[in-house]
Each structure stands twice: as C-alpha cells, then as structure tokens.
Amino acid sequence: MSKPKVFVTRLIPEAGLEKVRAACDADVWAESMPPPPDVLLKRLAGCDGVLSLLTDRFDAAVMDALPQLRVISNYAVGFNNIDVAAATERGICVGNTPGVLTEATADMAFCLLIAAARRVVEGHRYTLSGEWKTWEPLGHIGQDLGGKTIGIFGMGRIGSVVAQRCRGGWGMNVIYHDTRRNEEAERDLGARRVDFETLLRESDFLSVHTDLNDSTRGVFDLAAFRKMKRTAVFVNTARGPVVKQRDLCEALRDGLIFAAGLDVTDPEPPSIDDPLLSLPNVIVAPHIASGTTAARNGMAEIAADNLLLGLERKPLRCWVNPDVITRAPMRS
Numbered sequence: 001m002s003k004p005k006v007f008v009t010r011l012i013p014e015a016g017l018e019k020v021r022a023a024c025d026a027d028v029w030a031e032s033m034p035p036p037p038d039v040l041l042k043r044l045a046g047c048d049g050v051l052s053l054l055t056d057r058f059d060a061a062v063m064d065a066l067p068q069l070r071v072i073s074n075y076a077v078g079f080n081n082i083d084v085a086a087a088t089e090r091g092i093c094v095g096n097t098p099g100v101l102t103e104a105t106a107d108m109a110f111c112l113l114i115a116a117a118r119r120v121v122e123g124h125r126y127t128l129s130g131e132w133k134t135w136e137p138l139g140h141i142g143q144d145l146g147g148k149t150i151g152i153f154g155m156g157r158i159g160s161v162v163a164q165r166c167r168g169g170w171g172m173n174v175i176y177h178d179t180r181r182n183e184e185a186e187r188d189l190g191a192r193r194v195d196f197e198t199l200l201r202e203s204d205f206l207s208v209h210t211d212l213n214d215s216t217r218g219v220f221d222l223a224a225f226r227k228m229k230r231t232a233v234f235v236n237t238a239r240g241p242v243v244k245q246r247d248l249c250e251a252l253r254d255g256l257i258f259a260a261g262l263d264v265t266d267p268e269p270p271s272i273d274d275p276l277l278s279l280p281n282v283i284v285a286p287h288i289a290s291g292t293t294a295a296r297n298g299m300a301e302i303a304a305d306n307l308l309l310g311l312e313r314k315p316l317r318c319w320v321n322p323d324v325i326t327r328a329p330m331r332s
Contacts, residue, residue: 004048004311005068009035009056012075016300020051023308041065051307054078060086071310074320075303077101078239080212084321094320095306099157100298101290106161108289109207109237112261117205117233118142119259121283143204143231143258145170151203152176152191154210154238160185162207175202179215200227205235212239220244225251232257237289240266249276263289 008020008028020026027043029035034055035043041062044050049071052058058072060083071093072082079096087094115121119142126132126140150166152159155176166172167189174191176182177199185191196219199206206228210216220234221244228234234257236243245266251257259281268287276282290296306316315322 005046006049006051006307006311007040007043007047008051009040010053010075012051012303013297013300015297016051016075016302016304019301019304020307024049024311044069049073049307049311051075051303052081054081056081058082058087060090063087063090063092070313071095071307071316073303073307073310073316075299078211079320080239082320088321088324091324093306093310093316093324095303095310095316096318096320097299097302097306098318100302101295102157102161104292104295105158105237105289106165108263108285108291109158109162109209109235109261110165112237112263112283112285113205113207113233113235114145116235116259116261116281116283117145119281122280125280143233145172145205147171147173148204149173149175149202151199151206152178153199153206153208154178155182155185155191155193156209158237159207159209162209163189163191166205172205175199196224197227200224201229203232204229205233208234208236208238208242210238210242212241216242218242218244220248222247222250225256228257230255230258234260235262236260237263240264240268245270245274245276249274249279252276252279252281259283261285263287 003025006024006026008026010029040056044066046068048068051073054076063086069092072087073095075097077096077098079094082094084094119140123140150163150172152163155178163174163185167174174189175194176191177194177196181193220242225247248260252260261283263285264287265284270276277284302317306318309316
C-alpha cells in the first residue's frame with residue numbers, strides 16, 4: 001500500500017520527524033522562513049495531512065481547496081491559526097501539543113520576571129558599552145522579590161507552575177484572575193482569586209498565561225497599565241495580542257510600570273525600529289519559552305503522533321476538536 005502523503009511546514013526535532021518520515025510520504029519544508037500562503041496551498045495539494053506551525057493559516061477557504069486533508073497537527077499549544085469550527089464541519093481532525101512545555105515556559109516566565117526586575121539585560125548592555133567604571137551605590141537598582149505579590153492572569157497549567165515557583169522559592173503572595181476557580185492553587189499555594197481590577201492594583205509582578213480569545217485580546221491596554229503599581233513588572237509568555245503593544249510602550253516610557261519581560265509580541269517579530277525595542281526597561285525574547293531539548297522533543301513526538309493517528313482515523317493524543325466524530329464524518 002502507498003504511504004499517506006503529508007506536508008511538514010518546517011523542520012522539527014528528529015524525535016517527531018523520524019516517525020513521520022517512516023510512516024508517510026513526507027514533503028518537509030526546509031527553509032528557515034515559513035512557506036508563503038500560495039506555496040503552502042501548492043505543496044498541500046493532494047496531501048492527507050499536515051504538520052503545521054502557528055504561522056500557517058488554515059481557514060475555511062484553504063480547507064475547501066484541500067479535499068483530501070484529514071488532519072492538521074499543530075506543533076504548538078495554541079491553534080489560533082486554524083479555524084477549528086470550519087475543520088470540524090469538514091471532518092478534519094485538529095491536534096496540538098500541550099503539557100510537555102509547561103515547565104519550560106514557566107521557567108522562561110520567571111527568567112524574564114527576575115531579569116526585568118533586577119535590570120540584568122540593561123546592566124549587561126552597560127558593561128558592553130564601556131560605561132562601567134566603578135561600583136555605583138545608586139546604579140541599576142531593581143525590585144525585590146521576597147514576600148511580594150505575584151499576580152497570575154490565567155491560572156492554568158503554566159500559570160500554576162509559575163505561582164508554585166514564586167510561592168515556594170520567594171515566599172510570594174499569590175493572586176490570580178481566571179474565569180474558572182483553581183481550587184488546587186488556592187489549597188496548596190494560598191492563592192486568592194480576584195477580579196481583574198484587583199489583579200492590576202495589587203500585583204508587584206503580573207505574569208500572563210491565558211489563551212487568546214475575544215475576551216483577552218487587547219485586555220492589557222493603557223487603562224490597565226495605569227492601574228498597576230509604578231514598581232510593577234509585567235511578563236507575557238502567552239500571546240502577543242493580549243497586550244496593546246503601543247500602550248505597553250507608552251506605559252514603560254512614562255514610568256507607569258517599572259519594567260516588562262516579553263517572549264511574545266504583536267506583531268511577531270516586531271519591526272527593528274519599533275519604539276518598544278529602544279526602551280531600556282523591557283526585555284524581548286524571540287518566542288523561546290519552549291526552547292529546551294525536552295520540551296521541543298516532546299512537542300515533536302506529540303505532533304507526529306497526532307498526525308499519524310489522524311491519518312488512521314483514530315483518536316489523537318491531544319485533540320482540539322474531538323467532537324468532529326459526532327458533528328461531521330471524519331474524512332477518509
């Protein structure tokens with residue numbers, strides 16, 4: 001029997017790619033930049049499945065142009081690049097890769113938090129510039145962590161692990177805002193669920209761990225930053241569009257908040273002349289929160305398994321739209 005035809009839209013770790021190549025007739029995009037939309041459609045012609053990234057858009061029109069497509073396996077936790085409702089209506093399985101990057105992302109959030117609070121990158125640049133001449137009693141003074149309040153926006157898996165690190169390591173008070181109550185965090189960490197206004201007002205450090213939807217898009221705007229402490233540190237490792245970036249830039253520039261650490265931006269990447277990048281009190285990492293060997297290999301394995309299971313019309317390991325079974329016949 002001939003192998004199913006699939007397109008892999010970027011090189012991923014061999015832990016997953018090897019599985020795909022062994023089981024499929026795999027066309028792998030080897031360039032560093034994602035395939036343009038017209039090229040994506042061309043390479044997907046006649047494909048049974050695709051292993052995709054967040055940069056690859058799959059709307060109803062794209063799916064209609066690919067009648068053979070059975071499964072879209074996203075190498076990511078998020079799936080905002082996919083019209084899931086349209087996929088479900090057309091019997092296309094959608095998979096993602098949650099769970100395996102929880103620890104790595106939580107570590108990155110805390111890395112950005114402490115680096116921004118203690119002005120580490122600013123100090124590094126100061127050293128490289130040759131301006132460092134002697135120890136300065138009033139130089140590069142940052143924020144203390146011990147006993148302060150960490151605010152978590154979105155107390156899911158990653159938010160909970162960040163809160164654990166802050167509570168256990170630095171004795172921080174934990175508050176959170178979420179549409180759902182996290183009883184485990186309340187029991188084990190003494191976390192207190194608060195409304196959004198209280199989160200802004202009381203947080204010494206505010207870390208974002210939400211998905212992107214209509215209620216979270218742009219929720220951190222200038223009005224929100226005005227309600228935060230001037231000593232507050234803002235961290236976002238979730239989704240760039242949760243923040244109105246121009247407003248964050250203004251808040252940092254005008255001292256409405258102390259500093260920010262970002263692993264995601266809007267757009268991504270930002271333009272090299274974006275005013276945000278010229279500010280001394282912001283750290284912008286190139287979306288590397290999942291960038292550890294264990295996390296990326298785990299993502300690759302799940303994405304590969306999702307792809308292969310979808311091709312076999314079996315339940316995916318991490319299934320975004322399991323109701324595809326009842327709402328529409330799975331493509332065969």
